[in-house]
Structure formats: structure tokens, C-alpha cells
Amino acid sequence: MIRRVLSGPRIPVADPILRNALAIGLAIGVFGVSFGVVSRSAGLSLWQTQAMSLLVFTGASQFAAVSIVEGGGTLGAALSTGLLLASRNALYGVSLARLLRGSLPRRALASQLVIDESAAMAAAQREPARALRAFWLTGASVFACWNLGTLVGAALGGVIEDPEALGLDVVFPASFLALLAPQLGSRRAAGTALLAAALALSLVQLTPLGAPILIAASVAVLVGLWRRPAVAEATP
Amino acid sequence: MTWAGILVLAGGAYALKALGVIGLGRRPLPARIEAVAPLIPVALLSALIVVQTLSTGHELVFDARLPGIAVAALAVMLRAPFLLVITLAAAVTAVLRGVA
Numbered sequence: 001m002i003r004r005v006l007s008g009p010r011i012p013v014a015d016p017i018l019r020n021a022l023a024i025g026l027a028i029g030v031f032g033v034s035f036g037v038v039s040r041s042a043g044l045s046l047w048q049t050q051a052m053s054l055l056v057f058t059g060a061s062q063f064a065a066v067s068i069v070e071g072g073g074t075l076g077a078a079l080s081t082g083l084l085l086a087s088r089n090a091l092y093g094v095s096l097a098r099l100l101r102g103s104l105p106r107r108a109l110a111s112q113l114v115i116d117e118s119a120a121m122a123a124a125q126r127e128p129a130r131a132l133r134a135f136w137l138t139g140a141s142v143f144a145c146w147n148l149g150t151l152v153g154a155a156l157g158g159v160i161e162d163p164e165a166l167g168l169d170v171v172f173p174a175s176f177l178a179l180l181a182p183q184l185g186s187r188r189a190a191g192t193a194l195l196a197a198a199l200a201l202s203l204v205q206l207t208p209l210g211a212p213i214l215i216a217a218s219v220a221v222l223v224g225l226w227r228r229p230a231v232a233e234a235t236p
Numbered sequence: 237m238t239w240a241g242i243l244v245l246a247g248g249a250y251a252l253k254a255l256g257v258i259g260l261g262r263r264p265l266p267a268r269i270e271a272v273a274p275l276i277p278v279a280l281l282s283a284l285i286v287v288q289t290l291s292t293g294h295e296l297v298f299d300a301r302l303p304g305i306a307v308a309a310l311a312v313m314l315r316a317p318f319l320l321v322i323t324l325a326a327a328v329t330a331v332l333r334g335v336a
Contacts, residue, residue, distance in 0.1 A: 020318045027322075044237050051239075055246035065245060069237045078237065079245055086249040088280055093256025095276040098265060100257050111254035116284065123277035167329030170301045173288040174308040174325035180281040181312045183274075192275045193282035200283035204291045216283035217276060224272030 017121070017134050024117050025141035027171040028059070029149035030163045035062055036153020042070035046154045053150035057112060057143060060085040064209060085210035091217050092119035099131055113139030116176070124179040188223055195219045300336065304329035 032053065039049040044066065052062050061082035068078040093114050099122060100110045118139035125131040163169060184190045196216040203212035265273070289305045290296055308325040316324075 016318065023319055023322065042237070048237065048239065048242055051242055052246070055242070056249045058249050061245065061249060065241075066237065075237065075241050079241055079248075082245045083248045083252070086252050089249070090252040090255040091276050091280060093253055094260065094269065095256070095273040097256045097260040097269075098273070104258070107258050108254065111257045112250060114253040114257060116280075119277055120281055123274075123281075165330065165333060167300070167304060167326035167331075167333065170289070170304040170308075170325045170329040171322045173285045173301070173305055174322045175318070176281045176285050176288075177305065177308050178312050178318050178321045180278065180285065183278050183281075189275065189278050192278045196279035196282040197286040201286050201290060201296070204287060204296060205294055209293070212287055213280060213283040217279050220275035220279035221272050224275045225268060 017125075017130065018137055021121065021134070021137040021141040024121075024138060024171075024175060025145035027168050027175075028117070028142050029145035030166075030168050031059060032146040032149020033153035034149075034163055035059070035066075035146075036150040036155070037157060038063065038070070038153075039066045039150075040154050040157060042066040044069075049154040050147070050150055053147045056082070056086075057146065058082075058086045058089065058115060059146065060210065081209060084208060084214070087210070087214055088116075088217065089114050089119075091214075091220075092116070095119065096122060096135065099128060099135065110135070110139075113143060115139070115142065116172075117142050120176055120179040124182050126182075192219055192223045195223070300329045300332035303332060 035053065036049055039052065039062070040046070044052070052065075056062055056065075064085055065078040065082040068081060069075070093111065096110075096114060096119060100107055102110075113135070118135050121138040122131040122135040125134050180193065184193055196219040199219060200212040200216040203215055207215065260269075285305070289301045290298065304325040307328045308321050311321045311324050
């Protein structure tokens with residue numbers, strides 16, 4: 001039985017994509033509840049809270065913005081921190097550009113769903129058809145769960161459990177780890193991962209929130225442009 | 237947080253997301269972007285993992301998240317299914333926090 005359990009697929013394949021998207025959605029939903037509560041306590045109305053989850057739809061940005069407001073920070077600080085934390089989605093968008101081709105309305109809709117989880121699920125797939133499915137299912141699941149959770153939290157106020165007591169906060173890095181692993185097949189990828197991790201950690205105490213991750217993306221540019229495969233083949 | 241603030245944040249967030257998906261349009265991607273693009277999620281995810289596990293705010297913090305992620309890493313190496321990996325991570329972290 002242990003063998004059966006342990007011999008599961010390393011990456012979410014066609015059938016479990018929906019299942020995994022729902023699992024991620026569940027964890028997201030609990031945090032959505034938490035956001036709803038925090039946002040109300042920072043003074044936002046139920047409509048404003050829901051609008052943030054529907055329109056901004058970026059967890060880190062939303063939490064950061066309302067916590068700055070609650071702590072007495074300026075609107076400018078809240079917005080610039082929120083936007084900084086949202087910038088990595090631009091990079092995900094670049095990596096997903098080829099996958100998400102299609103009509104403008106479709107791309108416009110897809111854009112709203114470009115976040116850590118949908119990008120990660122797509123990147124972990126080996127085939128474009130599965131990547132596309134993973135992107136849409138994860139994006140839709142997270143959107144629905146995040147907004148439903150927000151509604152519950154904003155409406156019910158303090159009636160929530162602490163998600164961290166259930167270890168739910170660690171679900172995110174754990175899921176990113178599971179989704180990253182299959183992408184580490186080459187030395188370039190493994191090297192990129194290690195360098196990015198080291199760089200990000202080294203910057204935590206030195207830069208604003210969100211900046212370490214964004215700056216770590218530059219490792220992808222450096223490694224990607226350094227000795228590109230085509231160039232390497234051309235050199236004797 | 238005013239409505240204007242929310243709309244600015246929403247507009248900015250959307251523009252950032254759409255930058256790649258719409259901004260790059262239907263043109264074939266330049267070779268440089270093709271070379272870099274697959275490594276972007278690798279770098280971002282790797283950074284996210286360490287920052288979300290080993291830091292809180294501006295401080296490096298080592299707490300119950302680390303064993304949770306360590307167990308997740310072990311499970312991933314043993315080719316455990318996705319759901320089991322995240323459940324184990326949450327369970328280990330929750331238990332350690334509960335007994336702390």
C-alpha cells in the first residue's frame with residue numbers, strides 16, 4: 001500500500017489536474033476568509049472588500065494594502081506596495097504568452113487569472129494542452145474560492161479559525177515545491193532555482209516586501225541569455 | 237482605502253498581468269524571450285518557496301514551516317502524489333505549532 005501511495009505521479013497529470021486545482025482552491029478559500037475579515041477590520045466596506053478580491057485578485061497585494069491601511073500607512077504606500085507585489089504577474093504573463101494565444105477577449109480574460117498558482121500549475125505540465133487546461137482550471141478554481149472566501153469572511157467577521165494553526169500557510173510553498181520539481185530537469189533550470197533562492201533570501205532584510213522575489217527573476221534572464229542552447233551548438 | 241485607491245490598484249494589477257499575455261500580442265516571441273521565458277517560473281517559484289518558508293516580513297525566521305517544507309521535499313523526492321505532499325506539509329506544520 002505504501003508503494004502504491006508513493007508511486008503516484010510526480011506532476012499533476014490530465015485527470016488529477018482538476019483535483020489538484022480544487023485542492024489549491026480550498027487552501028486559497030480559507031485565506032480568502034481571512035482576507036475578508038482583515039479587510040473589514042481595516043475599515044473597508046463589504047463592497048470594497050469584495051471588489052478588491054474580484055478586481056485586484058492578487059492575494060499578496062491585497063493583504064499588504066489593507067494591512068498598511070490598518071497600520072495607519074498612507075494610501076500611496078499601500079498602493080505602491082500592492083503594485084510591487086503584483087509585478088511578478090507580469091513576468092508570469094511573459095512566460096505564458098505563447099500558451100495563452102487566441103482572440104483578444106480570450107487573452108483579456110486569461111490575463112485576470114495570471115497569478116502564482118495558475119502559472120505554476122501550467123509550468124509543471126509537459127504538454128501545452130495540459131498546461132492550458134491546468135492554467136484555466138487552477139485560475140478558475142482560485143478565482144472562485146478566493147472570492148467566495150472573501151465574501152464569507154467579510155460578511156461573517158470574526159468567525160474564523162486561524163489558518164496558520166492548521167498549517168495552511170505552508171500549503172503554498174509546498175505546492176510550489178511540488179510544481180517546481182519537475183521543471184528542474186536541466187542544469188540550467190537547477191542552477192537558476194538555486195541562484196534565485198539564494199539571491200531572494202539575501203535580499204529579504206534589505207529590500208521592500210516583494211522586491212526579493214522580483215529581483216530574483218533576473219536570474220532567469222541572466223541564465224537564459226547566457227550560452228543559449230543555439231549559441232552553444234554553433235560554437236565548435 | 238478609498239474606491240479610487242481600489243480601482244488604481246486593480247487597474248495596475250490587471251495591466252501587469254496583461255502585459256505579457258496581451259502586450260506581446262500574436263507576434264512570434266523574440267528568440268531571447270523564448271530562451272528566458274521557461275526559466276521565469278523556475279526562478280520565481282524557487283524564490284517564493286524560500287521567502288515564504290524562511291522569512292516573515294523583513295526578518296529571516298526559522299519556525300514550524302521549515303520542517304513542513306522539508307517533509308514536502310522528501311515526499312516530492314519519493315514521488316508522492318501532489319495532494320499527499322501538501323497535506324503532509326500542512327499536517328507537520330500544524331502539529332509542531334500545536335505542541336509548541
